[in-house]
Amino acid sequence: MEKKVSYTEAILELESIVTEIEQGEITIDTLSEKVKRAAELIRICKSKLTSTEEDVNKILGEIKTE
Amino acid sequence: METSLPYQPEVITLSQLTAGIARVFDENFPVSLWIKAELAKLNHYPGSGHCYPSLVEKEKGVIKAEIRGNIWANDFQRINQKFLQVTKEPLKEGIQILFRALVKYHPVYGLSLQISDIDPSYTLGEMAREKTETIIRLKNEGLFERNHLLPVPLLPKRVAIISVNTSKGFSDFINILENNPWGYAFSCILFPAFLQGDKAVESIISQLRRIDSLAEYFDVVTIIRGGGGDVGLTCYDNYFLAKEVALCRLPVLTGIGHSTNETVVEMIAGRNKITPTDVAYFLIQHFHNFSARLEESRLKIVTLSQELIEEEKRGWRELTRRIKPGLLIREKEIGLKNKSEWFAMRVNQLLANHHAVIEKLEQQVHLLDPQNILKRGYSITYHKGKPLTEASGAEPGDMITTRLYKGEINSEIKSKKE
Numbered sequence: 001m002e003k004k005v006s007y008t009e010a011i012l013e014l015e016s017i018v019t020e021i022e023q024g025e026i027t028i029d030t031l032s033e034k035v036k037r038a039a040e041l042i043r044i045c046k047s048k049l050t051s052t053e054e055d056v057n058k059i060l061g062e063i064k065t066e
Numbered sequence: 067m068e069t070s071l072p073y074q075p076e077v078i079t080l081s082q083l084t085a086g087i088a089r090v091f092d093e094n095f096p097v098s099l100w101i102k103a104e105l106a107k108l109n110h111y112p113g114s115g116h117c118y119p120s121l122v123e124k125e126k127g128v129i130k131a132e133i134r135g136n137i138w139a140n141d142f143q144r145i146n147q148k149f150l151q152v153t154k155e156p157l158k159e160g161i162q163i164l165f166r167a168l169v170k171y172h173p174v175y176g177l178s179l180q181i182s183d184i185d186p187s188y189t190l191g192e193m194a195r196e197k198t199e200t201i202i203r204l205k206n207e208g209l210f211e212r213n214h215l216l217p218v219p220l221l222p223k224r225v226a227i228i229s230v231n232t233s234k235g236f237s238d239f240i241n242i243l244e245n246n247p248w249g250y251a252f253s254c255i256l257f258p259a260f261l262q263g264d265k266a267v268e269s270i271i272s273q274l275r276r277i278d279s280l281a282e283y284f285d286v287v288t289i290i291r292g293g294g295g296d297v298g299l300t301c302y303d304n305y306f307l308a309k310e311v312a313l314c315r316l317p318v319l320t321g322i323g324h325s326t327n328e329t330v331v332e333m334i335a336g337r338n339k340i341t342p343t344d345v346a347y348f349l350i351q352h353f354h355n356f357s358a359r360l361e362e363s364r365l366k367i368v369t370l371s372q373e374l375i376e377e378e379k380r381g382w383r384e385l386t387r388r389i390k391p392g393l394l395i396r397e398k399e400i401g402l403k404n405k406s407e408w409f410a411m412r413v414n415q416l417l418a419n420h421h422a423v424i425e426k427l428e429q430q431v432h433l434l435d436p437q438n439i440l441k442r443g444y445s446i447t448y449h450k451g452k453p454l455t456e457a458s459g460a461e462p463g464d465m466i467t468t469r470l471y472k473g474e475i476n477s478e479i480k481s482k483k484e
Binding site: 007008011014015017018021022026028029031032035036038039042045046048049050051052053 | 220221223224248249250251253353356357359360363364366367370371374375378423424426427430431434
């Protein structure tokens with residue numbers, strides 16, 4: 001299930017960016033890129049908390065055919 | 067009528083025979099006896115209220131002995147009430163009973179046991195014994211831990227609910243999920259079933275199988291029941307139902323809401339939260355944990371970035387401070403005004419570009435600023451310097467620091483719930 005995996009991957013990628021910054025491997029130029037990517041990952045994860053799944057309609061269809 | 071045969075057997079009428087048989091029974095079974103057997107069929111006639119049960123004894127599944135019995139209506143009423151009180155189940159087929167009966171032989175209706183009493187504590191004991199056997203059997207089959215080992219996803223959003231929409235437990239559960247103040251979104255589908263009594267086992271198994279065939283559309287299965295009293299819950303000790311739960315490909319969470327001992331299904335289920343509301347809070351807590359992890363990362367990025375930016379700025383200020391006096395000296399010494407001017411312009415250009423990068427970065431970081439979130443009442447709890455997301459990471463007596471929008475609170479943990 002793609003959707004299921006992507007939020008797990010997103011939070012792991014986010015946390016690895018944090019570790020990179022913590023360990024001081026980032027220059028001021030790459031920092032800008034990383035922060036932008038982090039903001040995007042945070043957006044993906046946050047939306048996962050509040051969005052409804054489209055799967056629901058699929059299942060309702062399956063159930064009706066039983 | 068007499069005939070002239072050399073040898074004449076004694077001839078009697080049928081009623082003489084049955085009267086003789088009756089006498090034998092009366093003489094040999096004059097008082098009522100306490101007998102144990104299985105109540106194979108109850109045969110209760112609601113019209114008259116009488117029962118004509120079938121009593122059997124089986125050995126290795128084969129019937130060894132069988133007799134018909136009868137329970138008169140008022141006896142049945144009284145006995146059934148006692149059963150409901152003591153065993154939390156009505157008299158029903160398939161149970162082992164210890165009963166008191168008179169052995170009666172009726173010339174027309176034949177042999178039957180007239181039952182005057184049934185001891186519910188014997189049946190209770192038998193039920194307990196069966197429950198223990200079921201547990202052992204499931205352990206031997208390696209099924210006991212199986213569902214516990216299935217991980218609950220980080221965000222258990224898609225919930226299959228086995229319940230009934232008239233149950234108070236169900237409505238409480240759904241309310242908490244659908245009206246949660248944090249806007250967390252769950253997708254719940256109800257699979258209706260009988261939740262107690264003799265139809266429950268078959269009904270719940272059937273729904274579990276359906277859900278299992280749709281396993282890729284769900285994250286968890288919940289069995290939700292509550293508010294209907296404690297009668298008829300032995301279905302949750304049933305071996306076949308417990309086995310079905312054990313084999314489920316998704317983690318099963320139970321909130322069966324009762325006050326009696328933990329049932330086998332509750333022991334087998336991946337997580338037993340006892341009440342429907344606690345199952346709901348359990349799911350919500352997963353969302354909180356995820357949210358807290360996000361917050362932690364966001365905070366760190368903001369803080370670290372701001373530090374880095376400050377460092378950079380300091381470095382450049384140093385640089386420009388050192389360059390200016392140098393320029394003046396060189397001007398005087400070498401008199402290369404053009405070259406130094408060019409140099410000053412170049413530095414200013416680099417500084418300007420750099421300021422643009424820093425400004426952009428500051429803007430991005432500002433967007434991640436957690437102050438807005440903290441303002442809404444969120445707080446972050448720190449334990450030994452790190453954000454705390456699980457109650458298992460701290461113990462009563464530990465010190466924790468709660469960071470609020472404004473200020474911090476230091477407190478000592480009194481108690482926790484995991």
